[in-house]
Amino acid sequence: MLIPHPLLGLRDAQEFSYLGDASLLDRPDGLAEKAGDAFFSYVYLRENPAGVHRELWFHEQGDRSWLVVTRNTVTHEILGAELARDVALRSRSPRERGDPA
Amino acid sequence: MRFSALRVIRETLTGHKGWRPLWRNPEPQAFYDYLIVGGGGHGLATAYYLANTFKQSRIAVLEKGWLGSGNIGRNTTIIRSNYLLPGNEPFYEFSMKLWENLEQEFNFNAMVSQRGIVNLFHTDGQRDAYRRRGNAAILAGADAELLERDALRGMVPFLNFDNARFPVKGGLLQRRGGTARHDGVAWGYARGADRAGVDLIQNCEVTGFRIENGHLKGVETSRGYIGANKVGVAVAGSTSRVMAQAGMGQLPIESHVLQAFVSEGLKPTIPNVITFGAGHFYVSQSDKGGLVFGGDIDGYNSYAQRGNLPVIEDVAEGGMALMPMIGRARLLRLWGGIMDMSMDGSPIIDRTPIEGLYLNAGWCYGGFKATPASGYAFAQLLATDRPHETAAAYRLDRFARGYVIDEKGAGAQPNLH
Numbered sequence: 065m066l067i068p069h070p071l072l073g074l075r076d077a078q079e080f081s082y083l084g085d086a087s088l089l090d091r092p093d094g095l096a097e098k099a100g101d102a103f104f105s106y107v108y109l110r111e112n113p114a115g116v117h118r119e120l121w122f123h124e125q126g127d128r129s130w131l132v133v134t135r136n137t138v139t140h141e142i143l144g145a146e147l148a149r150d151v152a153l154r155s156r157s158p159r160e161r162g163d164p165a
Numbered sequence: 166m167r168f169s170a171l172r173v174i175r176e177t178l179t180g181h182k183g184w185r186p187l188w189r190n191p192e193p194q195a196f197y198d199y200l201i202v203g204g205g206g207h208g209l210a211t212a213y214y215l216a217n218t219f220k221q222s223r224i225a226v227l228e229k230g231w232l233g234s235g236n237i238g239r240n241t242t243i244i245r246s247n248y249l250l251p252g253n254e255p256f257y258e259f260s261m262k263l264w265e266n267l268e269q270e271f272n273f274n275a276m277v278s279q280r281g282i283v284n285l286f287h288t289d290g291q292r293d294a295y296r297r298r299g300n301a302a303i304l305a306g307a308d309a310e311l312l313e314r315d316a317l318r319g320m321v322p323f324l325n326f327d328n329a330r331f332p333v334k335g336g337l338l339q340r341r342g343g344t345a346r347h348d349g350v351a352w353g354y355a356r357g358a359d360r361a362g363v364d365l366i367q368n369c370e371v372t373g374f375r376i377e378n379g380h381l382k383g384v385e386t387s388r389g390y391i392g393a394n395k396v397g398v399a400v401a402g403s404t405s406r407v408m409a410q411a412g413m414g415q416l417p418i419e420s421h422v423l424q425a426f427v428s429e430g431l432k433p434t435i436p437n438v439i440t441f442g443a444g445h446f447y448v449s450q451s452d453k454g455g456l457v458f459g460g461d462i463d464g465y466n467s468y469a470q471r472g473n474l475p476v477i478e479d480v481a482e483g484g485m486a487l488m489p490m491i492g493r494a495r496l497l498r499l500w501g502g503i504m505d506m507s508m509d510g511s512p513i514i515d516r517t518p519i520e521g522l523y524l525n526a527g528w529c530y531g532g533f534k535a536t537p538a539s540g541y542a543f544a545q546l547l548a549t550d551r552p553h554e555t556a557a558a559y560r561l562d563r564f565a566r567g568y569v570i571d572e573k574g575a576g577a578q579p580n581l582h
Binding site: 077083084085105109119 | 403405406414415416417418419420464465466467468469473475508564565577578579580
């Protein structure tokens with residue numbers, strides 16, 4: 065498999081290590097009510113879809129960036145990749161991102 | 166139709182005209198007491214024990230494709246019971262005892278061959294860990310022997326004992342371990358279940374579950390609605406897909422592809438099952454002469470029954486590091502199967518929050534050796550609503566409760582198990 069790294073172009077998947085579902089970016093709030101249940105889901109439960117899957121790959125033998133790769137688990141076709149940092153920042157509020165008000 | 170030597174001789178003399186199909190091909194009925202979803206090894210074994218051991222009736226197995234078309238038909242056929250943890254080891258030893266009597270039990274040649282399995286160790290620390298695991302096995306009633314280098318060399322002289330990086334220092338031997346004919350296991354259970362009145366319904370895909378007020382009523386299939394009192398799901402790599410139809414799409418399972426390989430036929434050369442302790446490589450030789458071997462899962466979520474080249478390279482390197490003599494053997498075939506990798510590397514045999522729906526899943530890549538015990542324990546759970554004593558730890562809620570069974574201590578990451 066070749067992963068289209070947003071900064072480095074097509075890279076062999078061998079250079080990466082695989083973590084799993086990209087939902088791992090959304091770490092629950094440990095101080096929230098029912099944080100225990102939220103962490104149980106976060107750590108152990110997965111959608112595990114047959115088809116399009118967004119997942120975290122770490123460019124371990126490369127620039128050591130985390131990517132969110134969109135891939136079809138039935139065909140192994142890779143549909144896109146972006147920096148996990150960009151994905152994480154997009155999902156946060158402007159204040160959390162540190163943007164000027 | 167019972168199989169026996171006498172029967173073979175009689176058929177030989179009469180032109181083999183008396184053989185009959187091993188099972189019927191019935192139309193599904195409108196209602197069953199028990200429906201087993203998945204006609205693989207575990208599903209067929211479950212139906213077999215439900216009918217024969219637990220004396221239940223009105224049972225059907227629903228299979229999307231043909232019987233035994235999933236992982237029971239595409240594994241490396243190893244059987245063993247040399248686990249470490251209390252939640253696992255008694256279960257696998259129970260499975261081994263069932264293996265030992267399997268062919269007499271279901272009157273079918275499953276080619277169970279207790280040729281022994283040896284796990285090699287390459288460091289002093291690994292020797293200590295294996296000794297501990299061997300002792301755990303002995304405590305659970307299994308057999309284990311720690312072989313030092315010289316004793317091992319007498320048994321398998323062709324290993325690369327003096328590999329500069331990973332010298333072979335010895336191995337943990339389980340003499341009762343070995344191999345079995347994977348398809349034969351599925352066919353034997355299928356035939357035994359059919360003879361006990363179980364309907365084996367092929368080309369029948371489950372497309373939905375009918376659930377009312379938290380109670381399961383039956384399943385929608387590609388051949389129409391079938392009602393049932395209890396439904397047991399044993400679909401390995403497809404677990405998440407099937408359970409999502411019952412509203413249980415979030416499970417502690419990821420599906421991964423595991424590849425396996427067989428070489429061209431060679432003269433008898435590998436007497437038992439050998440596993441490399443420094444890389445991931447396990448090998449045995451089939452009765453036809455092919456070297457049957459495998460290694461790691463590919464490591465990413467996959468529902469494709471084929472893998473990629475890097476793992477093939479890794480497995481070949483492991484083989485060459487361990488036994489350079491196989492370097493000129495040509496690869497005949499390779500294939501992939503979809504493993505239901507659980508979050509702690511151990512299986513689930515349990516009820517679900519839906520009354521009447523039961524789950525058998527999470528076998529990672531240890532499912533073949535577990536086939537008899539998995540079927541037995543799942544059948545007992547279905548029939549009596551009480552878990553088998555050796556499978557009581559395989560609960561679905563153990564992750565939430567903090568009672569994971571993690572042989573490797575790798576944590577909640579399926580591609581590390």
